[in-house]
Amino acid sequence: MIDSSAFHGKKAAYFTLGCKLNFSETSTFGKMLHDMGVCTAGKGEEADLCIINTCSVTEVADHKCRQAIHRLVRNNPNAFVVVTGCYAQLESEAVSKIEGVDLVLGSNEKANLIQFLSDAWSGTMSVNGKNNDSCIVHRVKTKDIKTFAPSCSRGNRTRYFLKVQDGCDYFCTYCTIPYARGFSRNPTIESLVNQVRKAADEGAREIVLTGVNIGDFGKTTGESFMDLVKALDDIEAIRRYRISSLEPDLLSDELIAYCSHSRAFMPHFHIPLQSGSDTVLRLMHRHYDSRLFAEKIFKIRQFMPDAFIGVDVMVGCRGETPECFEETFAFLDGLDVTQLHVFPYSERPGTSALKIPYIVDDKTKKQRSKRLLELSEKKTKAFYERFIGAETEVLFEKAPRGKSMHGFTSNYIRVELSADEAREEYDNKLMKVRLGCFNHDRTALKADIICHG
Template structure:
């Protein structure tokens, strides 16, 4: 295992400054509240699970500083938008939504508006908010999340706007509280950043280099979550299989330590890079019943030529060999993947290789994307395919994948699956929902008391995107 130097931790002086800022803001907020003012904070989140986890920390810090949390921006006195930079479309949406907050500021001049996350880790976006959105009070990039109290202190107490860019000073601050949205499922970040520089992806530029949290701190946090009644823990990182190089601890050994903790809970993890998935992890998944029977393994393209253009560091053959090793040890495992069509230079022949890989692997679920150029990445500079051709390939890909997913799902009919009940389905309020071990949605009749509990569900019907079943027992 290659080694990395552990990320910097905050100095005593930095922690004292941070605590002083928390106290300063808290005093002001408490005073304002005792004067009858409402002090609510709304965190709006775009993007991936890592952003959701980050937002829970932003919310946790806001609570620590005296704010009450609200779900609606209309009720808020502090709005923080946590942004995503993966797609340009998402960025446009954030500019447009922030434009809509102007009328809230007009109605409530004491409203504080901040933007954080990947999008404002890019200087051009932070500058745009500073210059063109005078009612935005602060921005800070992913690297400065732990310094949110200091930034807010400047706005609340010094009445100044504050715009903080990433500087490459990648600190892991373990004292940050979290206000989790769910009382039974929890994100647990194990590492940050990415070293892979896939040629289509902006993440390494906005989230910095790979750095892991200390294993003992992660295991302790998992213990606390279990003792607080959390039933599902999802370990998060851009590339979890590359975890722990600073400490000589593999991801496989970390997840095994957590899976061996006492308690009735399940563990999931994401995301995995095929080049880093180890046989040790495949073995641990096979041995530990608390680790769900699901691996999400993005392959992006079935053409080794395109994979090279993408800088993915594996070939189609490597990927297929890895799938075989996984299935040899875990024959019933559910597999999902990300795939993209229309990457610059992708020929019809390359696309056929992708279809061939899909047919050979037979994924249970697939998240398919049309490539869209991301400014600031190498692939965006290449000659682009027409939107029409990209859409055509996308639709042809779905036609291949959907019958496979439908067919794969049939193996569940008649089985009893352990499911964590998530609550009422958003699409069908009459039904309750949860996910099977393979992350597939299951719909069933239930009641609100079941939410947050495990249930054994007998599967009666199976489709490409969802399973249906009936409740056998709740526990």
């Protein structure tokens, strides 16, 4: 039983670290609390409730989580503080001992945030975890994480984020995500279609499909990711869909071909490579080799020559000798991709990667990251330059009054509309533009409006 009166008039502050999936979930928390009568604390206002949705993908992420918790506790000394997310699942004991934290919710429990808050504020909360002084911990073991917390939310931007899957069955040697989020699971296509129709009624024009390993969609329900894509493509009120990330071994030729002629799925792919060295891929226990990855890139280019292709690359992991890194660099240099998302390897307690003897020092990691980031910049610049002078559609996002507006083309080129041309009514509108040269910081192409889309 939820005591709704306990929520009325309260102010909440939110802080999110990590992936798009976390941001989507936090936005859903905010919407749920807003429906219960909770408003978002303004700048400088003290909150009654603080929610920190954490990440634990690297040691740096763990450190940022702790910093965020301390900062919110310090700035909101009278608030009820809730910590959830991956760090809360993996290090619940440590989080519960941070002064000021009142409630720790693991990955299985965050779906019931409203009920836990109601119980806490009404004094009826029962403890199914450990009670460390005044902090209550609710967390089950990884094998017992079964719940799926739905999320389809906009957050602070134009695009909506639809959570289609959670958890992962791929136990890569460097990764803690399966331990933090549990095994792969998903809702039904019917339930996701209903969420998208509701988002369309709210004015959604573009939706990003998010999850931990979304190509694995269907294990829970006996459906497939291809089935989901086709069902969503039929919802004509949504003009654009983007697929956040797909493992290369789950990116089927059928899906690539379908996206090339679909009504609303954009020519935009994000594919995790991690390493271009087959030696390292085997050490990581990845489910593909460099040849398969290259074949997928070739297939995308065959069907969609203008597609934006982003690639995740990890540098300095255990076992990445200088020869292995040079293999990765050469592989990526010769690959027709648009952008590299480069991140240094971070030791994660409990992972089997710790058994690999060859260790890369921090200085070498930084040098390798720098080389790959320079390569990425060169590739992205060349990709953008191909489209200078082209006419295309852009979905613009709201900007502060007097500031430039930004948006993205179908193939994810960032576009800037000058403050003089920007209009409030352009927000969430598809506009026909002509692409010009780079803006002052070379992060976008300038645009001139031709007409409404």
